[in-house]
Structure formats: structure tokens, C-alpha cells
Amino acid sequence: MLVADNLSVKIGTKKILSAISLQIKPGELLAVVGPNGAGKSTLLKTLCGEIEPAAGNIQMNERQLEEWSLTERAVSCAVLPQNSSLSFPFSVLDVVLMGRSPHYQDRNVEVDYAITCQALELTGMLAFKERIYPSLSCGEQQRVQFARILAQILGSIDSQSRYLLLDEPTSALDIACRHDCLSIARRFAKEQSIGVLAILHDLNLAALYGDRVAVLQNGHLIAIDTPKKTLDENFIKHVFNYSVSVINHPKNKDIPLIIM
Secondary structure, three states, X not given: OEEEEEEEXXXXXXXXXXXXXXXXXXXXXXXXXXXXXXXXXHHHHHHOOOOOOOEEXXXXXXXEHHHOOHHHHHHHEEEEOOOOOOOOOOEHHHHHHHHHHHHHHHOOHHHHHHHHHHHHHHOOOHHHOOOEHHHOOHHHHHHHHHHHHHXXXXXXXXXXXXXXXXXXXXXXXXXXXXXXXXXXXXXXXXXXXXEEEEEXXXXXXXXXXXXXXXXXXXXXXXEEEOHHHHOOHHHHHHHHOOOOEEEEEOOEEEEEEEEO
């Protein structure tokens, strides 16, 4: 598991996260929601080691995160940031092949190529492999970046659990691609026992794809449970200061459907 224990983060004198404890379990998708400025992206950056906590600790697969080398982390944990800027005229294939760079010690060109094509096929971008990356639309670029992080942790030869940390992965995607992206992430979680954390603004996507939903407010974790138990009308009103109606999803009564 990827575990945060009593995690606090400060930037300057301002406390951004306060005493956060949660677990990302292999085989599940944990959706993280909350208002703007709640600390969601800071939490993700701290979990992957980009930001050092002021207090608390992080363990990945029962080892303290600081004990992992950068290469070891990259093989076991891949991060999709909100924005991935790339202006050089690389092909789509080259961009996704970059995800294989942590595996340089076990370099096998044929394996790298096969895994890269697998990741592109999973994200619906295999037909674009020869296209120049900057020529793609924002949504297409986001899918290529998603393929890159899939390639990063696919085919890992050890038995360690692996993790995907996704920071608003659907922000640039149309409705069909949003569902494609999250269904791929959830399928990976189930089929390959990968732990997935996805920061989402769309509460209905969080309810539909999250096995659990963690809710942040003002840097505090105020709830973490199944979508049915966290996303009710009163709670959403309290957290987001916005009134909604919540009904059972027509396809699954255990999933709430939020009507704005």
C-alpha cells in the first residue's frame, strides 16, 4: 500500500495540509475531491515525494518513501500532472517511450516498444503513434501523457505493488474520453492490482469510478468512504456550499447520482 500517516505540509508559514492519514490500496481507485484550494494537488505531490512534508511520513510497500531511490519510485509509482508541456517535435511514439526510461537497467528495445504500443492501444492513440505531439489537440495530448505513465509501470518485473497518481486526468477531455480514461485506470486497478489515486472535480465521475472517495476541505481530510456514504446532499452542501439533489444511479443503486 501507499500510506500517508498524519501528514502535514507547509509552504512558507502557511499550512496547506493538516494531519492527513489515508491509504491507497492495490486494486482500488481512490477518488479525491474537494473545493479549489483544498490541498488536493499538494497531497498528490507529497505522496510521490515532490514535496517534503513538515510532519508525518509516507510509506510505499512498507518502506519509508525516502528510502526509495528515484528510479525505484519511478518503476513503482507514475504521476500524471495537471499540465504536461512539451513543445519539441517528438512523435507520439517517442513521447510514450519516455515512460520506459526508469527501466534502463533492464533495457530491452523490443519489450519497450511492445509495452509502448500496448499503452497507446489502451488509450486509443495507437493510430496516432507517428503524429507529431505538438500538433495534437489538448485532449489527444492528455491521452498520450496517460499512455506514457501506463508504459512507465507496465511490465514491471518485480512483485512490488504499483501506483498511478492522476491529477485531474479528465480536465482536457470530452465526455467520452473522460469515461475512457477513468475506465482504463479502474480496469488497471482491478486486473493488475494497481493502486490508483485520481483527483477529480466532477463528483459524478468520482462516484461512478471511485471505490472510495476522499474529501478534502481547507487542508483537512474530512471524509473517506464509499461514494454512497460520502456524497450525500447535506455533506456536499457543507463542503462545496452548493445545494444539489442526490438520487440512486439508474444502473446501480449503490452509486449516487448528483443532480446540480
